[in-house]
Every structure is written in structure tokens, then in C-alpha cells.
Amino acid sequence: MRSIGELARDSGLGVSALRFYDRAGVLVPARVDPVSGYRWYGPEQLEEARVLARLRRAGMPLADVRLVLAAWPGADTGLVRGLLQAHLRRLETGLSEARGEFSALRNRLDLKEHPMTSPRTAAVRLTLSAPELAAALDAVRFAAGGDPELPVLGGVLFDAEGDALTVVATDRYRMAVARVGTDGHEGPRAQAVVPAPLTDAMRALLHGGGSARLTVVDGRVALETAGRETAGPCLDHDFPDYRRLTVLPAGRRAEVEVPLFRKQVETGPDRAERVREQDGAAYALSVLRFTDDGGVTVCADGDDGPDRVAVNREFLLEALTAGARDRLILECGAPTAPVAVRRPDDEDTFSVLMPVRLED
Structure with missing residues (x-):
């Protein structure tokens, strides 16, 4: 007999997947301990589990x-x-239908080569508080991507409109947004994707108080503050529409004390079946x-309730x-919806984490 963990290891199916297939009546264990509820599988079920793993990877309907x-x-x-x-x-x-749809989408993209307002043709100059811009960059920089296949996500979007500058970063799995009021704005609305190294160079200049001058013109961006300046070219790509990506379904909200909640996350359960791979690297969930009383808890081992939501730890x-902040608000509309992390005193600065599916 094999335990559920041994069968998971030998078959390539996760423990949570085996539990799901048991509940679905697809691969029922040969024996379930009446006291502990632990599942045991017979020798012949290893081959069935391996077949199931292959069918699962091929996407066959249940x-x-x-x-x-x-x-x-x-x-x-024959069957x-x-x-x-x-x-x-x-x-x-x-696959044939998907190729047709993707071809049509590529044609539409080819016809849509111009951005909303191009920083290559419109000069935009902003005056901002240096400390507020530094805080905004600190709030989003962690979410910038590093995938060479998606270079546009390797930068930070600077979106200048009206009396505010919005900065945004995303790596597909998370997104962070922050907003800074401007003391002066010359020019139309414009967007520029600033490469991550240049963003870091800008942040290094933003020490102390005072103001900063941000200029976007001819595909280049420059930041000047306290007599120092850094500048460089923008990324030659259009950033995705972050406003559509941050419209989240209404759901439960929980205000947490960050030091206490951080400790719960750091010391929370880290079972084998809660480890995933992302871009070739393993990570824990x-x-x-x-909870109904407006709180949020880190689930303990064995807690398999239906209303859980999993994120990259x-x-x-x-x-x-x-x-x-010492207190933050966590918000989630459903187990399959993103989790938002918000500040109680600043609705324009927040981050969004994509959920990770726990079961098949």
C-alpha cells in the first residue's frame, strides 16, 4: 500500500489533486483510515495515477x-x-481556431501602432514632491517583471494626466499602483515606460525634501532634483491598460496589523502540495x-474549506x-479573484496579487 504522499511522489500528481480526484470519484483510494481519514492506495493504482497524470497534462475533460x-x-x-x-x-x-483568432488579433495590433499620446512627439514636464515620488516608486518597484520575453513589463509605467502622475508595475502575477499629485503639469496626457535600472537611478536621487522635475520628450525621460539629474530612453513598447486590470469584484475586506500578520504568514504552514513552480523556480503558497467577523487567517494544515484563496507567499x-503602513486592508472577492492589499489612508496606492489554484 502507498500513502497519499508516496503516490503523489511516484505518479506526478499533487496531494491536493489526489484528494480532488478522490472526491470526484475518479481515483478512489483502496483504503481510508476510519480514525485519521488518511488515504492509502493499492499497488495497481500507481499505474492508474500515472495514466491520470498524463491525461491531466493533456487537458482531457474529467x-x-x-x-x-x-x-x-x-x-x-478500443474504448x-x-x-x-x-x-x-x-x-x-x-489549436487551429486559436491560431485564427491570434492572427486576427495581431492584425488589429498592426493597425494600432500609435499609443494614446506618444512621448516621442509630445513634450511633458511635471513638478512633483521628491519625497512623495520616492514613496510612490517604493510602493510599486517590487512588482516590476524580469522576463526577457516580455521587456515592456521590465519597466515602470509613468502615466501623467491632469494634476497627477500614476506609476504602475506588473510581472503578470502581481501589479502595484501608486499616485502622486503634481505641483505643475505642462503638456498633454502622456505615458512612458521607464526601464527598471533607470527607475532605480531616479529613486537614488530622491533623498530629503524639495521638489523634482520630470520631463518626457522625444522618447526620453529625465528627472532633475537638488541640482542632480538622471536621464535615458523610454522602453519602445505600449504598457497594458492597468485600469482594466485593477477593476476587482467586490468582496470581503479585512484590516490587519502588519507586524502580527507578517509573522503569521512567515511561520504559516508550508506543505509539499502548496509548493508550485513559476518561470522555472519553486515558491511556497x-x-x-x-472570516465572517472581518478578519483574515493563514490556513492551518488540513483546512480544506471551499473559501480559501492562495497566493505566492x-x-x-x-x-x-x-x-x-502598520495597518493594511486585504480584500478579495472570491477564491479565484485577485487579492488586493490597500492602505487605509490612501486609496490610490495598492497592490494586486493573482490567486493560485489549489486544486484541479
Whole structure:
């Protein structure tokens, strides 16, 4: 007999996935301990689990997976072969349709080469508080991406409109937004994506008080403060529409004391099945539950309730640090919705963490 952990290790299925397939009646353990509820699997179930893992990776619908596993032990392979072939045809049809849709989208992008207001043709000059700009960059810089395949996400968006400058960073898995009021704005609305190294050079100049002068013209951005200046080219890409990405469903809100909550996150459960891979690197999850009394807790081992939401633990800790407050508000609309980390006194500065699915 194999324990659930051993079967997970030998088959390539996670423990949470095995629990899901048990509840779904797809791969039911040979024995369940009546006292502890622990699952045990027979020797013949290892092959079934490995078959299930392959079908899962291929994206076969659960109804067909049930039929494949039910027919697998039999001598007649006709049904299994038919199901595999039918799923392969669906995948090929779906891929062909996806290629057509992507081709149409690429054509639309080709016709939409000009940004809303190009920093290459419009000169924009802003005067801002140096400490407030420094605080805004500190609130978003942690979320900038590092994927060479997506260079536009390797910078910070500077969005100048009216009497405010909004700075935004995202790496697909999280997004951070901060807003700074301006003391003076010359020129139209403009957006510029500032490379991360230049953003860091700007931040290094913003010490002490006083004001800072930000200029965007001819595809270049410059920052001057206290007689010092740094400048460089903007990234030649259009940043995604962050306003659409930050419209979140209404949900539960919980105000937390950051030092106490940080300790709970740092010392919370870190089970094997709560470890994932992202861009080739392993990371741990923090599984949160928003309670009816307006609180939020880090779920303990064995807590498998339906209203949990999981996020990258390191990202959550970085968001708490970037929040720069002793108390922050956590907000979530559903287990499949992003988690927002907000400041109680500043609705324009916040970060958003994408959820991680716990089960199949």
C-alpha cells in the first residue's frame, strides 16, 4: 500500500489533486483510515495515477478521464483508443481556431501602432514632491517583471494626466499602483515606460525634501532634483491598460496589523502540495481565509474549506512591505479573484496579487 504522499511522489500528481480526484470519484483510494481519514492506495493504482497524470497534462475533460480509467484495466483497448483520438482531434481543432483568432488579433495590433499620446512627439514636464515620488516608486518597484520575453513589463509605467502622475508595475502575477499629485503639469496626457535600472537611478536621487522635475520628450525621460539629474530612453513598447486590470469584484475586506500578520504568514504552514513552480523556480503558497467577523487567517494544515484563496507567499510579504503602513486592508472577492492589499489612508496606492489554484 502507498500513502497519499508516496503516490503523489511516484505518479506526478499533487496531494491536493489526489484528494480532488478522490472526491470526484475518479481515483478512489483502496483504503481510508476510519480514525485519521488518511488515504492509502493499492499497488495497481500507481499505474492508474500515472495514466491520470498524463491525461491531466493533456487537458482531457474529467468525464472522459473517468471512462479511460474505468476501461484501462480491461483487455479491450478500443474504448480508450477512441477517447484518446477524440480528445486529440478536439485539441487540434482548438489549436487551429486559436491560431485564427491570434492572427486576427495581431492584425488589429498592426493597425494600432500609435499609443494614446506618444512621448516621442509630445513634450511633458511635471513638478512633483521628491519625497512623495520616492514613496510612490517604493510602493510599486517590487512588482516590476524580469522576463526577457516580455521587456515592456521590465519597466515602470509613468502615466501623467491632469494634476497627477500614476506609476504602475506588473510581472503578470502581481501589479502595484501608486499616485502622486503634481505641483505643475505642462503638456498633454502622456505615458512612458521607464526601464527598471533607470527607475532605480531616479529613486537614488530622491533623498530629503524639495521638489523634482520630470520631463518626457522625444522618447526620453529625465528627472532633475537638488541640482542632480538622471536621464535615458523610454522602453519602445505600449504598457497594458492597468485600469482594466485593477477593476476587482467586490468582496470581503479585512484590516490587519502588519507586524502580527507578517509573522503569521512567515511561520504559516508550508506543505509539499502548496509548493508550485513559476518561470522555472519553486515558491511556497500562503493560503488565506477571510472570516465572517472581518478578519483574515493563514490556513492551518488540513483546512480544506471551499473559501480559501492562495497566493505566492513571497509576493504577499513584499506587498506588505511595500504597503509601508502598520495597518493594511486585504480584500478579495472570491477564491479565484485577485487579492488586493490597500492602505487605509490612501486609496490610490495598492497592490494586486493573482490567486493560485489549489486544486484541479
